Ligand SMILES: Nc1nc2c(ncn2[C@@H]2O[C@H](COP(=O)(O)OP(=O)(O)OP(=O)(O)O)[C@@H](O)[C@H]2O)c(=O)[nH]1
């Protein structure tokens with residue numbers, strides 16, 4: 001039987017016979033504890049309903065026992081998942097080495113992430129990081145360090161590439177985009193992400209005092225300021241997520257598809273968590289609260305490298321830029337620095353796959369820390385302090401989210417009528433832009449060719465109403481009335497204009513001189 005593979009999990013993943021036996025043993029153990037828990041919960045409920053003091057104090061012991069059992073189950077699951085990952089890694093290493101099944105057929109591909117290949121890359125990254133740590137930072141070593149940074153960036157990009165043969169996408173949790181914006185909840189396990197989703201959206205997401213309660217992506221909808229915002233609860237990510245540990249890869253893929261990340265942190269835990277998570281997200285090409293570097297970069301076919309800057313540079317010089325480009329085997333390109341950018345910025349621009357996302361740091365559980373600490377956390381940039389349990393400051397969190405997403409609501413006004421304030425057109429700079437043209441395209445693609453000009457009321461207008469063209473940038477809560485070209489204007493201009501004197505249409509005739517009946 002050895003070497004045979006069996007489907008074990010619902011997703012069709014396969015493991016071999018020996019490993020299967022170990023899994024089954026653990027599953028039986030978990031089942032036993034779960035059965036025991038069911039009985040315990042029944043007893044706790046009965047004691048509670050009886051309202052007898054003795055029974056209530058007995059519940060304290062029973063709940064402790066229940067807690068212990070839950071911890072044991074969580075431990076067993078953690079062991080199961082790590083031994084499962086180990087076995088899959090071993091089998092996928094076998095795959096990449098080209099092992100064949102006894103029947104001569106190529107062995108089935110058992111795991112999509114190609115961990116065998118990844119392990120090599122991760123080790124290489126660690127070696128280079130160690131070399132960087134050993135190297136002193138000074139003018140003489142700056143070129144060498146720059147090259148090492150470029151090497152790491154290249155390896156990390158390789159880590160992100162989908163394995164050969166896969167369709168490329170589908171690495172995240174397949175959740176359909178809905179609403180006017182998408183917000184992802186990212187954080188370590190047990191910081192209160194699910195509790196927050198339930199509070200803000202009313203969608204129930206299981207919350208519990210043990211880690212890894214949420215194992216998939218749970219969407220909810222926030223109705224705020226006449227808009228719908230999709231909020232995604234995700235499994236907790238751990239250190240090493242960027243290397244594909246745990247469900248990190250999937251969680252990060254969802255974060256990349258979002259308009260805003262809420263990094264949920266436990267206010268009572270160390271500040272280090274924020275740095276670790278930021279590092280993990282940076283390692284996979286996410287740039288939080290940064291804007292793309294002002295560097296123009298274009299690869300050419302010939303002509304060598306042209307290096308220019310519009311201001312004096314203090315971090316990068318021509319030689320360093322050449323070396324970095326050389327590392328990428330780029331020998332013909334145009335580079336123009338429009339700001340005093342760093343080597344890391346230059347590498348980001350060359351890689352070209354970075355995602356710039358806004359992030360709000362949400363410190364939850366402020367009910368368990370002192371007021372001085374709350375004050376310190378609240379004063380940090382892009383931070384909001386909340387307590388889900390006490391429902392503290394959730395309105396401030398919503399308004400901060402709204403501010404960061406930069407959604408622009410535009411209300412339409414039909415000619416001669418009041419604006420329709422019930423159903424705005426929602427625009428944003430990240431999703432297609434906020435100009436009058438974007439607004440018209442949002443209503444209908446074919447509308448733009450009929451628009452003569454628009455009348456705008458609101459903060460973007462200098463006077464009310466302002467006659468605006470298609471390039472005018474709209475602002476939140478503007479009211480827009482579209483004035484369409486008249487038919488006869490479309491018919492011709494100047495001496496080619498049709499000189500009809502009477503009203504063109506029956507409806508016009510009715511307005512001017514009602515038909516006699
Ligand atoms: N004291 C306190 N506890 C909280 C607060 N919010 C959530 N919790 C508790 O924190 C524990 C974890 O909450 P969850 O919502 O399951 O955390 P999570 O981040 O979704 O955890 P995973 O799904 O495991 O990643 C639960 O026992 C909650 O009751 C809060 O504001 N204050």
Ligand SMILES: [Mg+2]
Nearest residue numbers: 193194213214
């Ligand atoms: Mg959760």
